[in-house]
Amino acid sequence: MSKDNEEKQNFMERPTTRREFLKKSVEGAAGAAVSFSVLSLFTDSAQAQGIKLADGIVITDPVKCTGCRRCETNCTAVNDDKAHPYISRIKVARNYNFAKIGPSINYQNGDGQFGDFTIVAETCRQCESPRCVNVCPMDAISADPKTGARVIDQDECVGCGRCVVACPYDVPTVDPEAEKSTKCTLCEGEPACAAGCPTGAIEFIPWKEVEMALVKRERLIENN
């Protein structure tokens, strides 16, 4: 297992714990100096590579999201010419019924349709130093010259799935039909998921506003 994979496997790196981590840092911010960038908790910026930053990222509002999943099929209609939620770059279905950790004994008070109705969709963070880029053995993932989105060159990708394992947010997905990995392309700056959301719950947030948008979102999820 590569170093990156080991890191991915480390439970402390998983988003659930990341959330806990943030909560502590936000709660502690008044009394103690926070010695790290909060942004680094949400987007992987630990190993800056000099790769062009993305223009922004797609973020969902867990309060406005009603779980219709139009974003998933709009995503694959535009990018793949089919309806294929499993490979959608915005992930709603997997957290739709139950919280991200799966149904707990107390599922009725957790996130999701069987819980408190909070739908926590997940999206690509277009990390500053993306692990998907770093681990790709084919060097198939790079910054799109126009938007800076971390995009997978479909001609180069061999579908090995290392980016899938490396991503702390479980966003890239190997298309079982094309046998190639897929991830958010930002749709050339006009994400189809956001354009088609019937409650305006999906926004394309410019990079300089990403940090506060994510902090606010995590608070909403936490406070639920």
Next chain:
Amino acid sequence: MPKYKGWAGKILRVNLSTGNITTEDTEKYKEYIGGMGIGYKVMWDEVPADVGPFDEENKLIFAGGPLTGTGAPCTARTNITSLFPPNPENLVADSHMGGHFSPEMKYAGYDAIIIEGKASHPVWLRIEDDNVSLENASRLWGQGIFDTSADIAGMMGQEAQVAAIGQAGENQANLSTIMTNGNHSAGGHGGIMGAKKLKAIGIIGTGSVQYAADKEDWINLNEHVMSIIGANNQHVVPSTPQPWAEYHDSASRWTAQEGLYWGAADEEVETGVCPPEDTNKIGYRTMKAIKDLGSISEDYTVRMGGCQSCPVRCHSHLEVPELEEYGESRYVANTCMGFWNHYYVNPNYQTEKDGFLTKTLGAQLADNYGLWFNYGQLGRDLKYLYENNILRQVLPGEEYNDIPWDLYEKGDPAFLKDLYRRLAYQKGEISHLTDGAAKLADRWNLGEDYWNNSSVGLWSPMGYPVHHANESNAQVGSLINLIFNRDPMCHSHQNFLGSGLPIKLQKEIAAELWGSKDAIDVPANYTPMNKAKARFAKWSLVRNVLHDSMTVCNWMFPMATSPLKDRNYRGDTTIEAKYFSQATGMKVSEDELDEMGRRILTLHRALTVKQMGTVDMRNKHDQIVDWVYEMDPDKDPFEAGTIKMDREDMKKAKTMLYEELGWDSETGAPTAKTLDELGLSDVKKELASKKLLPSKA
């Protein structure tokens, strides 16, 4: 079926008696489209006429269609077909649920799942793409639907979509549901799963649904639909005056307005002004909670929700802390009758708050037990039987005295806790309330006074209540309510009639669609039957059947009207044919697709003829209870202010509808000629061998 797209291409067949799990090509069913069409074809081919609903030989078909899972708006309905236990003769019928189940089935690679046989012990069906297995459900048996769904998701992965029964289905209550996503239920078929000892189906699908159209054409068609879509039930004007709107109608479900909030959301969410062109606000248009639960509900509304792919969010999701005092979760979601059913069961509540708690507590309990209420009928039955002292006569004394009637009389929501437990576990004589009205009337010898009573609300001798029938455009709604073997669940006509547009404009559009403005009347100011009404009724039925086959939501389609002034409020009735063509690659016109709908409707009719063993549909099947003709004794039919129908006029109406559908004008049975025309020659042959073709045809 590599030649066509849209369909997944395979049907899964699971025999619970033998444990055999096989797949077959969907191609055989393509002329029947999917959903309801596949269901009827399987029932016709494979289930003999004398089988009972809980027999091993009965089958249960879960089906989507070529649109299911494509992401086209409002295409996540699941159609379930089987013999229908609440029907007095167990005639075939469909139940339907929204949610996310049938799209997942398509993504796993299946257009339909045919369940046959009967397991020897409780099982659940596990489907992960090509990996399909029957699993032991002994630990799940006896659990409610919520825990069952959670346990299965725990075993499969939280992304699993689950359809399950609760205790009511396990105990083979005729009025029981199959439920998915916690609040989407299909009524009437839960007991069939119970009899087969099938607790649940869990699905994870990682594949795609492909469509034949060019990417641009597909996206353009989706955008076109998003531009003409209205609010729930395709209501196209707002309920209050809005800056963008020329018209408004207080009955509209387009309730969004300034100052109306999702009041229990974690941040401020105002429904606000939602002009038609702002497609990023479609999901706020229908703030349904205030319609179903009154203005008190605003402060309890977390958000709206609903089915996969649908931008119109018609299910109210509420946080009601008071439910915890009754031992239930505070989070409850449903829509329409999912809440109103409980108002009928507990009608004596004293305060607005108790009314609200009655509906929300009732929904929570019923959705977990998997109880069905036959469109509010169960509660109206209870009220009639209690108030007329019939329960005191038919229930054993000890049982009668054990039921907390004091709570019922006070309208205390806690009454539901007691009653629903008895019903779900089928405890005591009272549990026969779930037999369905016709079977209940038979068991307890309920006579004329019960049947011919507009406040009891029964509409058909088959035991279903008034539901967009004579109150919905006289003969049109009435005809639609005659044809199926349960309440028709048809909204084709209702969506049009309830659009909210002024009657003059509605009449103009009616003339364009059905040949004359006389296709519709001013509400409760009816006119005698005419040809345009027959066309309107046929169109409504055919589209209803198409929608449940494709599958497309019949609460939103057909979109005969739109909210757009620049279209002069015209909708687009060609959408279904365009979607079918674009999805499958089979190019069909609007008329050709309607003919496919007529084929499916005619197959349904043939099934009814075969099961009843008579061609005399007119007199043996297509009947209405007397109050519909006898109500408002001081008024005549066609007088302003009554929805009373005229017997001779309805006879004529039946004849005209039969003729429109190509059925025998005397009996209402499909003719040999029509069966041949529709490619149903095998059906004709079988009916001929049973002497069930109308003689003059």
